[in-house]
Amino acid sequence: AQSVTQLGSHVSVSEGALVLLRCNYSSSVPPYLFWYVQYPNQGLQLLLKYTSAATLVKGINGFEAEFKKSETSFHLTKPSAHMSDAAEYFCAVSFNDMRFGAGTRLTVKP
Amino acid sequence: NAGVTQTPEFQVLKTGQSMTLQCAQDMNHEYMSWYRQDPGMGLRLIHYSVGAGITDQGEVPNGYNVSRSTTEDFPLRLLSAAPSQTSVYFCASRSGGGASNQPQHFGDGTRLSIL
Numbered sequence: 001a002q003s004v005t006q007l008g009s010h011v012s013v014s015e016g017a018l019v020l021l022r023c024n025y026s027s028s029v030p031p032y033l034f035w036y037v038q039y040p041n042q043g044l045q046l047l048l049k050y051t052s053a054a055t056l057v058k059g060i061n062g063f064e065a066e067f068k069k070s071e072t073s074f075h076l077t078k079p080s081a082h083m084s085d086a087a088e089y090f091c092a093v094s095f096n097d098m099r100f101g102a103g104t105r106l107t108v109k110p
Numbered sequence: 111n112a113g114v115t116q117t118p119e120f121q122v123l124k125t126g127q128s129m130t131l132q133c134a135q136d137m138n139h140e141y142m143s144w145y146r147q148d149p150g151m152g153l154r155l156i157h158y159s160v161g162a163g164i165t166d167q168g169e170v171p172n173g174y175n176v177s178r179s180t181t182e183d184f185p186l187r188l189l190s191a192a193p194s195q196t197s198v199y200f201c202a203s204r205s206g207g208g209a210s211n212q213p214q215h216f217g218d219g220t221r222l223s224i225l
Binding site for chain 2: 044046095100102
């Protein structure tokens with residue numbers, strides 16, 4: 001069975017600072033991994049996905065994630081946070097079905 | 111470009127009532143799923159379907175029924191509503207019926223309160 005664990009339910013950064021949101025996965029087969037973002041009172045929007053083509057994946061809004069098999073990690077980063085990045089972020093793993101982590105709420109301080 | 115459409119947007123029920131949450135997609139996707147979202151717990155899979163006539167249970171199926179008579183529609187039924195089912199419900203779909211690297215597309219959610 002596949003699962004993901006997101007470390008840190010709440011992350012706070014200053015505008016312009018590095019954003020790092022952590023995700024570790026557990027999978028018995030090569031995983032398909034995703035990051036989604038959810039703005040208040042909205043559905044989930046795909047940020048990026050890993051499908052084994054490249055270990056460094058670039059997504060929308062300047063976000064990227066690196067797949068590290070040795071660490072079973074798929075952390076999400078952005079070099080410089082913007083106020084508009086404030087949202088909840090979910091890591092997910094997929095094979096026959098898709099399972100989500102508990103989410104990390106990102107706050108950006110001016 | 112409708113994508114995944116959920117109705118209703120909001121609903122209040124009394125304990126013991128039944129209701130159906132509707133979900134429709136216009137992308138001809140084989141795979142559809144239902145999740146519930148609760149604070150601090152992320153999204154938990156209730157039921158999913160890999161094609162018309164085929165459904166399976168997810169992580170938290172108790173108290174919910176589904177059916178998939180057409181490719182487009184995947185309704186979720188609450189048989190006898192309980193306060194523990196107060197949640198935000200999301201429907202999603204993707205192409206590919208089985209194992210797939212395709213992302214899911216989500217609806218805007220149904221906010222359900224049970225008194």
